[in-house]
Amino acid sequence: MTRIRRKRMHCNNKELHQRYKSKRRTKDLDQIQEDLKPENKQRLLSIPEDEDLPGLGQHYCVECSRYYIDDRSLGEHRRGREHKRRLRDLKDPAYTQREAEAAVGLVTDNGRTLSSAIAGPQSLLLLKQKNDAVAAAKAAGTEKAMDTDE
Structure with a gap:
């Protein structure tokens, strides 16, 4: 019988990689x-x-x-x-919290941020509902325009 192959896990050992990665952080x-x-x-x-x-x-x-x-x-x-x-x-300035919120869409058109009471997943849901309502209104508006052309 031959010897069973040894485990050579030094390359694919995720725990080892995480330890070294956090050490050099x-x-x-x-x-x-x-x-x-x-x-x-x-x-x-x-x-x-x-x-x-x-x-x-x-x-x-x-x-x-x-x-x-x-x-x-x-x-x-x-x-x-x-x-x-x-x-x-x-040399580049660091990103601010306001810029991050604007990138996600948590800033309203007039520059105000949404209140902290609705920050988080609920605020994203509200933004999605608002965007869906605007899209539906635009779609309804285009359908009315198409009806008047006929």
Whole structure:
């Protein structure tokens, strides 16, 4: 009898991938833009020494939210592609909650947002019903126009 094939799950192990993905997770761009404000940036750059952080937490890139061992490695990072890409991405302003609601359709025509009492799935249902009613009215209007042409 031959030996049964071993499981080679290092490639398809989802739990392992999730663990490594969350380990390398950094701050999002809107969080970094908040850190780039002068009062927050000064606070981040002048933190006390921490033994748990690389380089005792004294060499920090605010734009990438990463700690480095020494000034040399921080300087190499600042000349690198990842840092330059992050700087280019940070030039665009972060999306606001109002823009997100407008993209979904939670903003009325006059610029007001729907009340918080109907926010969520109910508000989407109300918007769908409103859109269906408008579409039905337009369809009824076109049918009346077609009847008058005959």
